[in-house]
Amino acid sequence: MSVPRALTFADFALPTNIVSKSDVSRLVAEFEQVDDQLTTAAIRSKTGAGQPAPLSLSQQLTEFMNQNKLRPSTSKERSELIKQLRLLKDSVPVMHMTFAVEADRESLQQLVQWLRSSVHKQAVITVGIQPALIAGVYMRTPNHVRDLSLRASLKGSRGVLVKDLEALRGSR
């Protein structure tokens, strides 16, 4: 199988185990390495230098290739795919999410899944930690920030607390 002509970086679907932009960068680097290995293997087979070592692909790359049905067989196709992957790396929309606690991989995958189903199919996230948030998330898109943390909720509810105290004073 080969890369269809119409399939560009904008058409790629990212598997859920690719969460952050660094995962995308790692994907590109790994595929470049694979291309180098395949090219070397082709040259070695032509010169009769022996069988090359079998390829070992990461789970992320395997899922990406399967999900997008990519089977580049020639050097030209691989080069085209590398080019598209590099474009993908530069164009993926990134959302920065800060949590109060350390984020586990499974939760991040769920969040990415929601983002890709609701916001953008190629969205990735970068993660930060700020314990003062207590709970919830502090989101930063390229142009906006959204504080969906418990700290912001408490701050917004301060007026209610003051009112309650005033009512308590009035009752005394």
Added chain:
Amino acid sequence: MGLFQHKKKSSTDDALFNEQHFFDENFREELRNHGRWYFEKVINENGALFKQDLDATITELNGELKGHINEQLDVAIAKVSVELQGHVTKQLEEQFAEHNKAIQEAQDIALQQMATSAQNLAQQHKQLGETLEKAITDQQATLATTFEDSKAQITKMKDTQGLTLQWLAQSVQALQQQHEQLTTTLQKNVAEQKAMLVDVFEQNMAQVIEHYLLNALGDQYDLKSQLPSIIKQMELNKQAIVDDMKS
């Protein structure tokens, strides 16, 4: 001529021969040694006797010399003591005479000075008496004047006291009025301060409760347990997020 031709020797020749044969060199040396030993023995014996006699003589001489020296020293010391005593006595007498003379002179000078001082004191006493009399006269005149002045001042003070009492009565009345006004103002201010403090307390209380919640709830929930809430929040802001990402 034959063997018996030799002349027979006489007895004198034999004696001489025997003597010469007996007193040979060895015997003479023996005799000299014996003589030397004997001489040394006599000399040593006589030397010991002489030394003994000499020691006895020296001891006796030392005793006599010591006695003689003691005697001479006693005589000399007695003589020197008598002379020294005389000399010291003479010196002391001379010094006593000089001291007596000096004391007499000092007494004369002191008596002269005391007489002069007594004379001066008498003059000063006289002057003081005169000054005192004059001062008493002046004081009496001054006291009379002062008494008159004080009398006038007391009269004035009585008038002033009356006026002051009147002014004091008015001041007390004014003070009472001011006190009432002050009490009213103070009560009002206290009420305002109280209300302000309560407001500040309520504001701070809200912050305290927030801080308490921050500390109490921090690290209580992991991301997995927060995930439904986070996704719910994101769902609520979904359209805005989509717009943000598109822009």
